[in-house]
Amino acid sequence: MKTKKYLLIILLIIPLISAAQANFGILLGIGRSNIDNYRLYFTRNTSDEPHDVVGYPFESYYAWKAGFYYTIPINKKGLSAGCEFNLSGLGAFIPGGSIEINPGDYSYQPEYAERLIYISIPMYIQYNFGSCWYISTGVTTGLLISKPEINYSNPHQFDFGGNIAFGVTLFPKFIMEINGYHSLTRINEVQDFEDDGDYDNRLFNRSVTVSLKYELSKRK
Numbered sequence: 001m002k003t004k005k006y007l008l009i010i011l012l013i014i015p016l017i018s019a020a021q022a023n024f025g026i027l028l029g030i031g032r033s034n035i036d037n038y039r040l041y042f043t044r045n046t047s048d049e050p051h052d053v054v055g056y057p058f059e060s061y062y063a064w065k066a067g068f069y070y071t072i073p074i075n076k077k078g079l080s081a082g083c084e085f086n087l088s089g090l091g092a093f094i095p096g097g098s099i100e101i102n103p104g105d106y107s108y109q110p111e112y113a114e115r116l117i118y119i120s121i122p123m124y125i126q127y128n129f130g131s132c133w134y135i136s137t138g139v140t141t142g143l144l145i146s147k148p149e150i151n152y153s154n155p156h157q158f159d160f161g162g163n164i165a166f167g168v169t170l171f172p173k174f175i176m177e178i179n180g181y182h183s184l185t186r187i188n189e190v191q192d193f194e195d196d197g198d199y200d201n202r203l204f205n206r207s208v209t210v211s212l213k214y215e216l217s218k219r220k
Helices: 002-021 038-046
Strands: 023-036 061-073 079-094 097-102 105-109 112-129 133-146 158-171 174-183 204-217
Touching: 023 174, 061 112, 061 204, 079 133, 112 158, 158 204
Parallel strands: 023 079
Antiparallel strands: 023 061, 023 204, 061 079, 079 112, 097 105, 112 133, 133 158, 158 174, 174 204
16 A cells, blocks of 8 residues: 555656756747748740749748647756647648649639648657757647638648757746758648649748747746
């Protein structure tokens, strides 16, 4: 009976110890996002056709995120593990113009914003260079909770990708972070290639954001 009591006490104490060593806080970020892929970007910017008639004419759109972060040290050499819980806005802007449906067959596309809102959970490993700055890398899982009524990419419910970040302490408890993200899984439900094989229509989220983090608790 005593053994069970001691085990229960230990199980209760461990999270408290971890919380005492952890950093956690809130964050708010803004930046730019797009729905694209590298082959499509190269094709669009080297095509002899006018810009607005090359397939999937996405342009960058503003991105934002707001949420909470939590980091806990792994060792005394500056290595930490962290996670975030964010509400994130990604997407792209689609300018109006003509789009080639078939060779010589064009259709007019009105301009609109492809706004995709996710609940995202980034998980990462962070290396701290002293107390002033750090780099981190990891993966992000996103759950799509809102999309436009008319959407061009027909996005999946889930998004999964990689992220890398650089952070610097501006003032006590204030951190600025630059974060880059790119999907590792395509977001759309279309076939891999168009019938004519001219371009790859697999689409991916990507974004760059600048965030301000405020520490609510800091490891001593």
